[in-house]
Amino acid sequence: MATVYAANGGDVNLREEPKTTGKLIKKVAVGTAAEVLEECDAEWAQVRIGAKEGYMMRKFLKKAAIAGNDEAFNKLMQAQQLISEVVGMLGGAVG
Numbered sequence: 001m002a003t004v005y006a007a008n009g010g011d012v013n014l015r016e017e018p019k020t021t022g023k024l025i026k027k028v029a030v031g032t033a034a035e036v037l038e039e040c041d042a043e044w045a046q047v048r049i050g051a052k053e054g055y056m057m058r059k060f061l062k063k064a065a066i067a068g069n070d071e072a073f074n075k076l077m078q079a080q081q082l083i084s085e086v087v088g089m090l091g092g093a094v095g
Contacts, residue, residue, distance in 0.1 A: 002061040004032040009083025018044035018055040025054040030080045
């Protein structure tokens, strides 16, 4: 398991193909749990989020084992959730 992470707190794109031009499946909020199905290469991972499967850039995934045990990371995730809400109001997204 992993947690969706973005430094700016914005939503991260889940795509049909492991490339930035791949068709968008959905926008995923920071802090969302993601099951990593396969690490495709140094840049992309195949993930399952709820009932949806697709590809996400690995830089936007934080391994849950680390996230769950890292108090600073958990505090950062709380702060990013607030940032994500603001970015969402402004219509922003990343990835």
